[in-house]
Amino acid sequence: MTTLLVIAKAPVPGRVKTRLTPPFTASEAARLAEAALSDTLRTVAALPAARRIVVLDGPPGPWLPPGVDVAPQCGGGLDERLAAAFALSDGPALLVGMDTPQIGEAVLAPALAPGAWRAHDAWFGPAVDGGFWALGLARPDPRLLRGVPMSRPTTGAAVRRRLTGAGLRVADLPLLRDVDTGHDARLVAAQAPGTRFATLHARLTARAR
Structure with missing residues (x-):
């Protein structure tokens, strides 16, 4: 079976999602x-997996x-941290981020699948x-990620070329769509109305009106 990995930062004010302010x-x-x-981990916890691991920056x-x-x-740039996350599995692994609460089991x-x-x-x-x-890898290999410039508009294309x-x-x-900006948050909340993220987003934006 596949190991499920979630790369995440502990939700500490001032250290996470700073582009949502304002x-x-x-x-x-x-x-x-x-x-x-929470939405991401709830989905991960419900899926079949050899192991489920949140690879966490913070407590x-x-x-x-x-x-x-x-x-x-681990320390280092995001490319190094992603490579190290895959090293936690000795078999197939699928890594997701914490920025897509709209993902569901489907x-x-x-x-x-088998x-x-x-x-x-x-x-x-x-x-x-x-x-x-x-990103899912049948045989995790850190060389596929190390040295890839991260957090750029070309990052995805660069990773795919490596593969x-x-x-x-x-x-x-x-x-x-990742949730990075207020615009992203509004669109993702509308796409996934049953999530905790959407419920909180609605509460916070209603309060601001």
Whole structure:
């Protein structure tokens, strides 16, 4: 079975989702980050997996559900931290971020199906901003990520080139929007009305009117 990895920051005001301020305060941005992380982990906890791990920068909190282990992030740039996260699995692994609370079981199901790795060596989830929200590897190899410039509009394309350049058979997951800005938050909340993220977003924006 596949190991599920979630790369995340602890939702501490001033350290997480700083691009949400404004329109939100640092405290509200942290609360939205916590809601997004909770939604993501709730989905992960419900899916079949060999192991579920949140690879965390900071301390765990009450948002951590049962059945999800915690591993600390290593130092270095995001490319190094992602590479180290994959090293936690000795078999197939699927990594997602904490910025897409709209993911549900159906979105991730193709990469976790019994035959997910028969015809594919990698699964790639592109993001609207040019990055990626998910990456699955049948045989995690840190060289696929180390040295890739992160948090740029070209990051996703660069990672995908690494995969295909290594001769991997790549399957694509749906294009999704990360929550980075207030505009992103509004669109994602509208797309996923049943999530904790959407509920909190509605409460915070109603209060601001």
